[in-house]
Amino acid sequence: xxxxxxxxxxxxxxxxxxxxxxxxxxxxxxxxxxxxxxxxxxxxxxxxxxxxxxxxxxxxxxxxxxxxxxxxxxxxxxxxxxxxxxxxxxxxxxxxxxxxxxxxxxxxxxxxxxxxxxxxxxxxxxxxxxxxxxxxxxxxxxxxxxxxxxxxxxxxxxxxxxxxxxxxxxxxxxxxxxxxxxxxxxxxxxxxxxxxxxxxxxxxxxx
Numbered sequence: 001x002x003x004x005x006x007x008x009x010x011x012x013x014x015x016x017x018x019x020x021x022x023x024x025x026x027x028x029x030x031x032x033x034x035x036x037x038x039x040x041x042x043x044x045x046x047x048x049x050x051x052x053x054x055x056x057x058x059x060x061x062x063x064x065x066x067x068x069x070x071x072x073x074x075x076x077x078x079x080x081x082x083x084x085x086x087x088x089x090x091x092x093x094x095x096x097x098x099x100x101x102x103x104x105x106x107x108x109x110x111x112x113x114x115x116x117x118x119x120x121x122x123x124x125x126x127x128x129x130x131x132x133x134x135x136x137x138x139x140x141x142x143x144x145x146x147x148x149x150x151x152x153x154x155x156x157x158x159x160x161x162x163x164x165x166x167x168x169x170x171x172x173x174x175x176x177x178x179x180x181x182x183x184x185x186x187x188x189x190x191x192x193x194x195x196x197x198x199x200x201x202x203x204x205x206x207x
Contacts, residue, residue, distance in 0.1 A: 055077060132171075
């Protein structure tokens with residue numbers, strides 16, 4: 001007796017697989033417009049080669065894998081120890097940043113040091129070649145011999161600079177006006193804990 005071969009029924013498996021792929025596809029942005037493009041790479045390269053930052057950690061703007069349409073902006077960061085009085089170090093850093101196009105938008109004392117002797121953060125802006133802007137935050141904290149040392153000579157300078165993912169709107173940049181960080185109360189000045197504009201122009205995330 002000859003055997004009659006009956007084809008296996010694969011249709012349910014294929015349909016089920018198509019449903020799974022459709023569900024996964026709904027969670028992944030379409031390529032390449034929503035992911036990393038040449039625009040993001042060029043912005044990344046500008047931060048990576050910025051001589052003032054001297055970055056030891058650089059990340060290109062990219063899609064946040066496992067998320068539903070969220071993106072991480074490009075980032076460059078570094079930390080260095082500098083010898084000198086707090087205001088002198090901060091002034092020198094600002095001057096060095098200015099030589100490559102950074103300008104100060106605002107500055108603030110940290111919460112613990114708003115009265116005197118504490119750390120300070122400076123927010124800076126730099127125009128990029130494609131017309132967008134990078135936003136940098138420089139933080140200086142002091143290492144004195146004691147908690148009451150108001151003129152320590154060892155400073156930790158931390159810099160974090162960000163550029164927006166190409167799908168994000170550019171940061172809202174304030175008008176460029178002179179900002180004297182030396183007038184901060186934590187640096188011995190009388191202008192209070194904040195000068196200029198701070199925090200209103202950070203890159204937009206998670207769009």
